[in-house]
Amino acid sequence: MATPQPIKPTTDRRMTLYSYFRSSCSTRVRFALHLKGLNHLVTYRYVDCASDEHLRAEYEAVSLSNTLPCLVIDEVVDERNVEEIKVGLEVTPQLRRTVVSQSLAILEYFEEQYPDSMPRLIPSLSGLLSLSSDTRERNEVILRRGQVKNLALIVVADWQPLANLSPVRQVASLALEHAERTHSTPKDEGNDKEANHLSQVIDGWLEWSHTRGLRAYERYAKSTAGHFSVGDELTLADIVLVPAVENWVRDDWERKMEVLRTGFPTTYRIFENCRELDAYKKAHWTAQLDNNVGLDSPVFLIGGTAIAK
């Protein structure tokens, strides 16, 4: 894949990406930024989901939905300020802030704001719209767009939301409540039994939700995939698939990769092809600055400053 030409940062737009290293939705955005050669345009800030930083008031003031990722775009609104900044004057410009907290909307923003940054994640219709409706080329692109969006939405709308932190916690809490009501974990058997019960519920829920997502993806991708999910070009479908698969595999890599290889061979192949990409390696959770949170090492609290826990 050709190396994208770097885009010069502009003085009139500043972008901040709130990210968490293990968040698959944040990885989608990081992956696309590296692919398109746009990563240097954003400043990263890290939110430690494992310590529930995303639920704190400081973060809620940024992302009203308390979710990661979140892109904050600050733009200079007054043209005079733009000129003043360009000639090096120190001014406090008037800024307009736009917050985008859905990863798909963030990806679309980059696609539209930087249309020359390749690859395009959704096959482009531009230049084809004016052609007559029965043009074969136009038809092909429209069908490919449908396939890309279909696969992407299987992950984004049907799969990831079920395996997400808050629903998993909610399922566990309901299971615990139910067990207490029905006395199926008697108090005198202590916390061990309760913890064991909870971990079985969580594992069962995660296995069900990931397998359900994988099954749907595999069935559709079987007839659309080439080197990647839809043909041989990398698309939005791959961008969202790979972090979702990684999320499922990473706690039991060898066993789950074997399940993937034998049970979901198309998805396995796509996953392996994407993992080789430099952009994915850079976006990978192990390559993030905040990948050591929760250990004795510094943690990046909201705001991006490294402090000891």
Ligand SMILES: N[C@@H](CCC(=O)N[C@@H](CS)C(=O)NCC(=O)O)C(=O)O
């Ligand atoms: N539909 C949203 C989902 C965002 C999302 O759920 N992010 C996860 C991390 S991958 C999160 O913030 N989870 C926190 C929680 O569930 O409390 C998107 O695509 O950005």
